[in-house]
Amino acid sequence: MSARLAKKVHHAFKFRGMSARADAVRAVASVLQREPEPDEAMDSIIDAVQRAMERREASSSVVDLATVEQVVAELTRDEEDIAQESIRVFQTADVPKFLYNAARKTFYKVDAPAGLHCPAETNIAMWRERYQLVEQRVLRNAMFSPPVLGSSKREYFQLTPLESLLGTTGTKYVLGMLVQPEEGRYCIEDQSSRVPIDLSAASTTSGLFTECSIVLAQGELREGTFHVAMMGFPPPEKRVDSLLAMGTVDPMGLLTTPHELRKVQALEEEAEASMFVILSDVHLDNPRVFDKVQALLEGFADVVPDVIVFMGNFISAPFGHGADDRRLYAENLTRLADLIAGYPSLANGSKFVFVPGLDDPGGSVLPRAPIPAVFTKALRAQVRNVEFASNPCRLRFYSQDIVLFRHDLVSKMRRHAVVPPTDAHGTFEITEHLVRTVVDQGHLCPMAPTVQPVYWGKDHALRLYPLPQVAILADSFESYHWNYNETTVFNPGPFHEDASFVVYRPASMEAEFSRVDT
Numbered sequence: 001m002s003a004r005l006a007k008k009v010h011h012a013f014k015f016r017g018m019s020a021r022a023d024a025v026r027a028v029a030s031v032l033q034r035e036p037e038p039d040e041a042m043d044s045i046i047d048a049v050q051r052a053m054e055r056r057e058a059s060s061s062v063v064d065l066a067t068v069e070q071v072v073a074e075l076t077r078d079e080e081d082i083a084q085e086s087i088r089v090f091q092t093a094d095v096p097k098f099l100y101n102a103a104r105k106t107f108y109k110v111d112a113p114a115g116l117h118c119p120a121e122t123n124i125a126m127w128r129e130r131y132q133l134v135e136q137r138v139l140r141n142a143m144f145s146p147p148v149l150g151s152s153k154r155e156y157f158q159l160t161p162l163e164s165l166l167g168t169t170g171t172k173y174v175l176g177m178l179v180q181p182e183e184g185r186y187c188i189e190d191q192s193s194r195v196p197i198d199l200s201a202a203s204t205t206s207g208l209f210t211e212c213s214i215v216l217a218q219g220e221l222r223e224g225t226f227h228v229a230m231m232g233f234p235p236p237e238k239r240v241d242s243l244l245a246m247g248t249v250d251p252m253g254l255l256t257t258p259h260e261l262r263k264v265q266a267l268e269e270e271a272e273a274s275m276f277v278i279l280s281d282v283h284l285d286n287p288r289v290f291d292k293v294q295a296l297l298e299g300f301a302d303v304v305p306d307v308i309v310f311m312g313n314f315i316s317a318p319f320g321h322g323a324d325d326r327r328l329y330a331e332n333l334t335r336l337a338d339l340i341a342g343y344p345s346l347a348n349g350s351k352f353v354f355v356p357g358l359d360d361p362g363g364s365v366l367p368r369a370p371i372p373a374v375f376t377k378a379l380r381a382q383v384r385n386v387e388f389a390s391n392p393c394r395l396r397f398y399s400q401d402i403v404l405f406r407h408d409l410v411s412k413m414r415r416h417a418v419v420p421p422t423d424a425h426g427t428f429e430i431t432e433h434l435v436r437t438v439v440d441q442g443h444l445c446p447m448a449p450t451v452q453p454v455y456w457g458k459d460h461a462l463r464l465y466p467l468p469q470v471a472i473l474a475d476s477f478e479s480y481h482w483n484y485n486e487t488t489v490f491n492p493g494p495f496h497e498d499a500s501f502v503v504y505r506p507a508s509m510e511a512e513f514s515r516v517d518t
Contacts, residue, residue, distance in 0.1 A: 002029075005029045005032060005033070005038075006025050006026060006029045008042075009025050009028045009029050009032070009042060010025050012042055012043075012046055013025070013046060013049075013063060016046055016050055017061060018046075018049070018050065018053070018061045018062070018063050019061055019062050019063065020062075020063040020068075021062060021063065021064055021065065023064075023065040024063050024064055024065045024067070024068045027065055027068045027069065027072070028042065028045055028046075028068055028072075031045070031072055044075060044257075045068070045071060045072065045075065047257070048071040048074065048075055048257060049063055049067060049068065049071050051257075052067055052070065052071055053067070074260070075257075075260075085254075086267070086268075086271070086397060086398050087306060087307060087351055087395070087396070087397055088254075088395070088396040089353055089387045089389050089393060089394070089395055089396075090252065090393060090394040090395075090396065091370070091389060091390045091393055092367040092369075092390040092392075092393070092458055092461040093112075093390075094252075094394075095112075095252075095394065095460060095461045096109055096251060096252065096253065097109065097110050097111070097112040097460040098110075098246065098251065098460075098465075099129060099132075100129075100132050100133060100136050102132065102136065105136075106247070107245070107246045107247065112457060112458065112460060113457030113458075115457070116455050116457070116458070117455075118455075118456050118457040122456040122457050123456045125456075126454075126456045126457075126459045127177070128191060129459070129460070130177075130214070130443065130459070130463070131177060131190065131191060131214060132191075133442060133463065133465050134175075134214045134234050134441070134442060135175060136245075137234070137237040137242070137245070137442075137465075138159070138175060138216070138234045138235070139159070140237075140241075140245065141234075141235050141237070142156075143156060143157055143235065144156060144157050144158075144159055146158070157173045158173065159173050159174065159175050160172045160173060160174055161174075161190060161192055161193070162174060162176060162188065162189070162190045162192060162193035162194070162195050163192040163193040165193075165195060165221045165226065166221070168221060169220070169221075170220065171218060171219065171220055171229070172218075172219065172220065172221065173216065173217070173218050174188060174190070174195075174216070174217050174219075174226070175190060175214070175215075175216055175217075175234065176188035176189050176190045176195075176214070176215065176217070177189050177190070177212060177213070177214050177215075178197075178209065178210070178211055178212065178213055178214075178215055178418060179194070179211065179212065180211050180448070181194075186199065186211075186418065188215070188217060188226060195221070195224075195225070195226050196224065196225045196226065197217070197219075197225065197226045197227075197228055198225050198226070198227045198228065199228050199231070199418065199419060201227065201228075201229065202217075202219075202228040202229065202230065202231050202419065203229065203230050203231070203422075204230070204231050204232065204419055204421075204422055205230075205231070205232035205233065205423065206421070206422075206423040206428050206432070206433055206436050207232070207233045207421065207433055207436050207437045207440060208413040208414060208417045208421055208433050208434060208437045209231065209417055209418045209419050209421075210413055210416050210417055210418060210437075210446060210447050210448070210451075211416065211418060211447070211448040211451075212446060212447060212448045212449075213233070213437070213441055213446045213447075214233075214234060214441060214446075215231050215232065215233060215234075216231070216232050216233065216234055217230070217231045218230040218231075231419075233436065233437065233440035233441065234440055234441075235440070236439050236440050236442075236467070236484075236485040237466075237467070237485075238467070238485060238486055239466045239467045239468075239469065239486060239487070242465060242466030242467065243466050246466065249261045250399070251466065252394075252396065252401070254396065255399065261399060264398045264399045265398065265399050267398055268397065268398035268399055268400060268506070268507060269507055270507070271397075271398070271506070271507045272505075272507045272508070274306045274397070274505065274506055274507055275303075275305045275306060275503060275504070275505055276305060276306060276307040276308075276309065276397075276503070276504040276505075276506065277296075277300060277305045277307070277308045277309065277501060277502070277503055277504075278309040278311070278472060278474075278492045278501060278502045278504060279296070279309070279310060279311065279492055279495045279500075279501035279502075280311040280312075280406060280474035280475075280491075280492050280493070280494060280495060281311070281312070281313055281357070281474070281476060281494035281495050281496050281497075282310055282311070282312075282314055282495045282496065283313065283314065283315060283316040283495075283496040284314050284315070284332035284333065284335070284336055285315050285316055285328060285332055286316055286496055289495065289496045289499075290335070290336075290339075292495070292499040292516045293336070293339065293495075294339055295516050296499075296501065296516050297339065297340065297343050297346060298343070299516070300346065301343045301345050301346060302345070304345050304346060304349040304350055305346075305350050305503075306350065306351065307350065307351045307352075307353060307395070308346070308350050308351070308352050308353070309352075309353045309354075309355065309395075309404065309472075310352070310353070310354050310355070311354075311355045311357065311404065311406045311472075311474040311492075312355060312356045312357025312358075312359065312360045312391070312406050313356075313357035313358070313359040313360055313406075314329070314332065314333070314356070314357070314360055314371075315328075315329060315332075315359060315360065316496070317359070318359040319359060319360055319361045320361070325361075326361075329360075329361065329375055330374070330375045333371075333375050333376060333378060333379060334378040334379075336379065337378035337379040337381070337382045337383065338378070338382070340352070340379075340382065340383055341382040341383070347382065347383050347384060348384045348385075350385070351385045351386075351387065352379075352383050352385065352386040352387070353386075353387050353388075353389055353393075353395065353404075354370070354371060354376075354379075354386070354387070354388045354389065355389050355390075355391050355392075355393060355404050355406055355474075356368050356369075356370065356371050356391050356406070357391070357406045357407075357474075358391075358406070358407065358408075361375065364453070365453045365454065365455055366391070366392075366407075366445060366452060366453070366454050366455070366458075366462060367390050367391060367392060367454075367455065367458050367461045367462060368390060368391035369390055370388035370389055370390055371388050373388075376388055389404065390461075391404075391405065391406050391407075392404060392405035392406075392444055392461065392462065394468070397506045398506075400469050400470065400506055400509075401468040401469055401470070402468060402469070402470040402471075402472065402506075403444070403464065403468045403470070403471045403472065404472050404474070405444050405471070405472065405473055405474065406474040406475075407444075407445065407452075407473070407474075407475065408475055408476050408477070409434055409438070409445070409473060409475055410430060410431060410434055410475050410477040411476070411477065412447070412451065412452070413434060413437065413447065414430060414434075416447060416448070416451050421433040429480070431477070431480040431482065431491070432480075432482055432484075434473075435473075435480075435482045435484050435489045436484060438464070438471070438473070438489070439464070439467060439471075439484050439485055439487055439489070442463060442464045442465045442467070443462055443463055443464060444462040444463075444464060444471075444473075445462055467485065467486075467487045468487065469486075469487065469488065469509065470487070470488045470489075470490075470504075470506075470509065471487060471488070471489045472489075472490060472491070472492070472502075473489060473490070473491050474491055474492060475491045475494075476494050477491065477493075477494075478491075478493055478494075479491050479492055479493030479500055479502070479513055481511055481513070488509055488511065490502060490511050492513075493513075498515055499515050499516035499517075500513065500514070500515050501513075501514055501515070501516070502514070
């Protein structure tokens with residue numbers, strides 16, 4: 001290795017405001033000696049190192065050998081490496097947490113609390129973070145951002161902070177969270193104030209307006225109460241715009257450069273044969289359901305899916321209500337393991353993912369932990385590639401983010417809606433109201449903690465920012481499929497009722513609804 005090349009690398013790091021250690025410089029120079037275009041390769045390596053330092057928010061600008069080795073390994077991954085890592089499951093603990101700095105108008109990554117039980121200030125921070133994530137995208141939206149100097153745009157909706165309403169007259173637009181401090185008395189609340197609201201004459205857009213959802217309201221303050229004339233949800237933001245605002249190509253941290261993203265997306269489009277099978281509410285304690293699971297596995301034994309997702313509930317009654325629940329639950333999963341093992345092509349060739357429901361063992365607070373290991377020994381022993389995921393979890397296929405969530409959202413959110421769901425033409429189905437609510441809120445479960453408790457320190461795992469390409473909202477309600485704001489949302493339907501399931505083809509993002517006929 002020439003001293004001249006090492007000196008060039010050292011100065012290149014220094015020019016970018018970084019100081020590289022001697023072993024790091026030697027490592028980069030060693031790589032450059034094997035490159036046909038060393039100058040271009042050096043720029044790529046230093047760019048990637050700088051991004052890695054920014055992602056870690058390193059307090060020092062000194063580049064060590066470990067950082068260089070990690071960056072070089074990422075940059076030199078070939079198509080075979082990418083294909084082997086094309087399917088990954090992210091548990092709750094794997095989901096990174098990003099916060100928004102309103103002063104700098106930037107996002108930064110923080111460490112989420114390690115435990116489930118957190119101090120009281122974490123609860124306050126949870127609501128503040130939810131609100132800030134929505135507020136920053138609303139203020140960036142063209143309808144609510146003031147025109148720049150010299151722009152032809154003249155009209156926009158100016159949001160008024162709640163604390164500034166006092167003493168004002170006329171129609172105002174506000175952003176806030178619906179809260180109910182007392183039974184039957186609703187208020188709207190932002191980070192500065194809380195104001196009583198009157199919804200008696202309010203018109204609403206599509207959506208399910210529940211307590212603790214964030215809304216945009218048009219109205220007038222009279223005698224200390226904000227009389228709402230129109231109420232709607234914040235406009236959603238497309239995934240590409242959110243990523244641009246976050247300054248990243250991949251919040252999960254797997255892809256580091258636009259070039260790598262394009263390469264992975266090209267491989268994703270070529271994977272036309274890839275296929276996922278998703279089924280929900282598989283009541284294994286019901287013999288009829290078990291027979292239909294066997295028929296389904298037999299049907300796919302010759303056309304092996306890449307992934308088979310089993311989503312709860314895996315029992316017909318909530319776990320813990322019977323004296324023998326523990327034994328029966330373990331026996332049912334063992335029977336399923338034996339059944340899968342009877343189809344070697346699936347047991348060895350497919351990735352099996354199990355997502356628990358709220359009736360499965362582990363409690364009803366979100367996010368739900370995976371099925372306890374004491375029940376899954378047989379499946380782990382007999383199925384080569386099996387993963388027991390949290391609820392919710394995320395499935396990554398090349399560059400495609402797929403959120404998996406099991407909850408009875410339709411019935412629960414409709415039951416707890418503050419106002420009846422309506423839309424301008426009266427043509428929306430209840431499931432479309434639900435989908436628009438989840439996407440517009442950027443949260444999987446925008447309900448009061450009295451309705452659905454959430455672990456304060458893990459709430460970020462329920463957030464949908466940026467929006468995923470696909471959200472699978474498994475529900476006991478009948479199956480549905482909607483595309484909204486470039487996000488595909490579907491429910492495979494309850495398997496125990498009509499043996500319904502979905503075949504999802506990620507290359508074309510098509511969801512095919514099917515049933516087992518026996």
